[in-house]
Amino acid sequence: MTGSTAAVSQDSPEAAPHWPAPFATRPVNATVTVPGSKSLTNRFLVLAALADGPSRLRAPLHSRDSALMIEALRKLGATITEVPGDGAFGPDLEVIPLSQEVPSPRTRIDCGLAGTVMRFVPPLAALRNGVSVFDGDPHARERPMGTIIEALKALGVPVAGEDGGTPASLPFAVEGTGEVQGGHLVIDASASSQFVSALLLVGARFTEGLHLEHVGKPVPSLDHINMTVAVLRGAGVSVDDSVPNHWVVAPGPIRAFDQRIEQDLSNAGPFLAAALASGGTVRIPGWPADTTQVGDLWRSILADMGAEVSLVDGVLTVTGGSEIKGADFAETSELAPTVAALCALATGPSRLSGIAHLRGHETDRLAALVTEINRLGGDAEETSDGLVIRPAKLHAGVVHSYADHRMATAGAILGLAVEGIQVQNIATTAKTMPDFPRLWADMLAQGQPPQSPGREGSDGGTQH
Numbered sequence: 001m002t003g004s005t006a007a008v009s010q011d012s013p014e015a016a017p018h019w020p021a022p023f024a025t026r027p028v029n030a031t032v033t034v035p036g037s038k039s040l041t042n043r044f045l046v047l048a049a050l051a052d053g054p055s056r057l058r059a060p061l062h063s064r065d066s067a068l069m070i071e072a073l074r075k076l077g078a079t080i081t082e083v084p085g086d087g088a089f090g091p092d093l094e095v096i097p098l099s100q101e102v103p104s105p106r107t108r109i110d111c112g113l114a115g116t117v118m119r120f121v122p123p124l125a126a127l128r129n130g131v132s133v134f135d136g137d138p139h140a141r142e143r144p145m146g147t148i149i150e151a152l153k154a155l156g157v158p159v160a161g162e163d164g165g166t167p168a169s170l171p172f173a174v175e176g177t178g179e180v181q182g183g184h185l186v187i188d189a190s191a192s193s194q195f196v197s198a199l200l201l202v203g204a205r206f207t208e209g210l211h212l213e214h215v216g217k218p219v220p221s222l223d224h225i226n227m228t229v230a231v232l233r234g235a236g237v238s239v240d241d242s243v244p245n246h247w248v249v250a251p252g253p254i255r256a257f258d259q260r261i262e263q264d265l266s267n268a269g270p271f272l273a274a275a276l277a278s279g280g281t282v283r284i285p286g287w288p289a290d291t292t293q294v295g296d297l298w299r300s301i302l303a304d305m306g307a308e309v310s311l312v313d314g315v316l317t318v319t320g321g322s323e324i325k326g327a328d329f330a331e332t333s334e335l336a337p338t339v340a341a342l343c344a345l346a347t348g349p350s351r352l353s354g355i356a357h358l359r360g361h362e363t364d365r366l367a368a369l370v371t372e373i374n375r376l377g378g379d380a381e382e383t384s385d386g387l388v389i390r391p392a393k394l395h396a397g398v399v400h401s402y403a404d405h406r407m408a409t410a411g412a413i414l415g416l417a418v419e420g421i422q423v424q425n426i427a428t429t430a431k432t433m434p435d436f437p438r439l440w441a442d443m444l445a446q447g448q449p450p451q452s453p454g455r456e457g458s459d460g461g462t463q464h
């Protein structure tokens with residue numbers, strides 16, 4: 001993917017027309033595959049840029065977040081080329097690592113709203129000889145960045161704000177000297193696991209490697225850190241994570257690779273949720289037997305909500321029943337908006353905990369979910385570290401997406417079960433799944449008679 005999706009800001013939802021969420025007139029019965037994992041694609045892009053030779057990503061994600069990462073790495077001197085591949089969602093990528101000759105002594109990097117770009121790329125820029133200025137969408141300036149800025153400064157890398165002082169967030173300039181000594185570094189990563197992942201990804205390229213220590217409240221989204229450790233080890237990097245809150249990365253080369261990217265199991269979530277929201281069946285072939293993706297949790301989450309779940313010969317099959325059960329869920333991380341949409345359709349109460357840091361995601365997701373669920377007649381409430389959602393009959397209305405792809409897909413799930421829901425700015429799904437509206441329509445078209453009457457002729461406002 002070239003910069004085309006990156007160029008379109010997803011932060012102007014008011015300008016976009018509302019998307020009429022399809023209402024399921026019968027149980028969904030579909031087989032679905034989704035594009036590559038955002039988290040794996042952007043990790044492998046960073047590793048490829050630092051590797052000891054050319055690498056290839058097979059079936060990577062092509063979306064706004066991956067386009068922003070590709071563009072950022074190009075600005076830092078990597079050569080990234082699209083080459084034909086066998087993936088259903090676009091070409092493969094060949095990456096020639098960062099060259100010693102920098103394309104320009106001063107460069108500007110657009111992070112959009114991508115946490116992986118705003119957290120993973122600045123430490124990489126520290127290894128480049130030159131100044132890299134980072135900025136992003138308006139809301140990107142609100143996302144927590146202080147830990148990365150402080151970490152770079154502690155590593156001896158100057159970071160300056162627009163006015164020259166020390167910034168607490170985007171925008172800022174990293175003044176790289178081409179070399180970072182590394183060693184022992186103490187950070188507070190309680191606002192995002194991405195702070196840890198960002199530093200681990202480059203740690204092997206620091207002269208002395210990196211001994212990263214976290215102090216403070218617990219680090220969220222630990223699955224994502226385990227993913228980072230796994231991809232590093234796969235590229236021949238020695239990482240010791242045997243002591244909780246300590247990660248020791250030995251200095252050394254990052255081996256070039258040829259890597260197939262798993263499909264995005266978090267983004268599989270809304271499609272699997274469709275089985276519960278419509279009382280139907282959704283099958284996802286190619287579900288990995290062994291994965292570091294947090295989305296593998298769908299198997300237990302959806303079973304807890306009353307679905308039948310099986311994984312046979314790599315096909316995950318989820319069948320919803322006559323009701324969705326409420327339940328308690330801890331640390332659902334980026335799955336939480338999808339879980340919350342299902343909880344709003346459940347017949348019993350649910351509690352989501354361990355997700356206070358979602359207040360620093362694409363939007364304040366806890367506030368956004370409460371506002372949108374309650375706007376439709378639901379009964380949701382914020383707690384200090386999550387949400388309580390009680391059963392209530394929902395009605396038609398507009399779900400606002402807050403430039404947040406997972407709020408938009410949460411609206412689509414609600415729309416399957418509640419007639420007359422519209423989603424504001426469905427285009428924001430391009431952050432990680434530009435094909436979402438088509439994939440959703442294709443899912444609903446499967447198993448339907450050729451001339452389905454769809455929602456025409458209905459009078460709106462009912463819930464299954």
Ligand SMILES: O=C(O)C1=C[C@@H](OP(=O)(O)O)[C@@H](O)[C@H](O)C1
Binds near residue numbers: 038040116197220
């Ligand atoms: O490293 C990653 O790829 C991610 C880590 C998590 O971030 P937080 O720890 O900030 O939740 C997750 O929510 C995000 O979608 C992707």
Ligand SMILES: C=C(OP(=O)(O)O)C(=O)O
Binds near residue numbers: 115116334361362432
């Ligand atoms: C939190 C998310 O994204 P980001 O990588 O921008 O943090 C997400 O995708 O749910």
